[in-house]
Amino acid sequence: MTEDTDLAWETLDSEIDYRCPGFDVRESAVRLPDGTETDYHHVEEVESVVVLPFLPGGDEVVLIEEWRQAVDRVNRGLPAGGVEPEEDDLEAAARRELREETGYEADAMTHLCTTEPVNGIANSTHHTFVAGGCEPAAEQELDHDESIRTLTVAYDDLVAAVREGEIRDGRAALAVSRYELG
Incomplete structure (x- = not known):
């Protein structure tokens, strides 16, 4: 045994x-x-994709601010969402979520990691991608229950916000930490 x-x-x-x-x-x-x-x-819940999107040059990233009812506040984090039932390509799902939530499209997309963030209480699986060369390309296409504002920040400021605990979103903190570990 x-x-x-x-x-x-x-x-x-x-x-x-x-x-x-x-x-x-x-x-x-x-x-x-x-x-x-x-x-x-x-x-x-369905598998999810999370995207750490860099603008051309790699010095700035696209973030979202979204109302999160469960914690009763606006959350600053990364574009993320569920993989649709007909999607069997996780990179395509990540590209779709980036476009829908931010209006940005990426030149390049690389898988960073796959995690089970709360496997003591949920079967959630998150596939995190790094997107490069992101440019605005369309309007947001939000779901009926999404309240999202898009912003860009210096990547170094995002790292500092994660380090200082200002970013409380676990998906964003994990993505930045894993990216920094190389």
């Missing part, structure tokens, strides 16, 4: 407990490794 098997939970039953736009809540009856049976709830 491997170490992973020693830690694995057995799913006895599982069903969607609640559905809403953007995510579902799944309830599962599980058996823990010690034999205890209990219920476990987690959030299910």
Whole structure:
């Protein structure tokens, strides 16, 4: 028996407990490794893409400011969103999200990392991309429930804002940190 098997939970039953736009809540009856049976709830959502978009020259980035109801404030972060069911190309999804949320298009797109940001409570998977040579190309195409303002800032100022805790958005902080690690 491997170490992973020693830690694995057995799913006895599982069903969607609640559905809403953007995510579902799944309830599962599980058996823990010690034999205890209990219920476990987690959030299910589609895979997401996150984009760290650099303007030509690489000294400035495109950010968004977006109202986030869950924390009752405007959040400064990066363009991000769910992969559509018909999309099987993550880079294309990242390009679409960048264009829809900011109106910018990129000359180049490179995968930076894939993470599971809250795997204790959700099955979320985020695919982070670095976009280069971003230029305004269209109007924003926001979803009905998005309130987003686009701005550009010096990349060094973004790094400082992440370092000082001014940027609280986890996707943005992670993208900048991973990018800085090279």
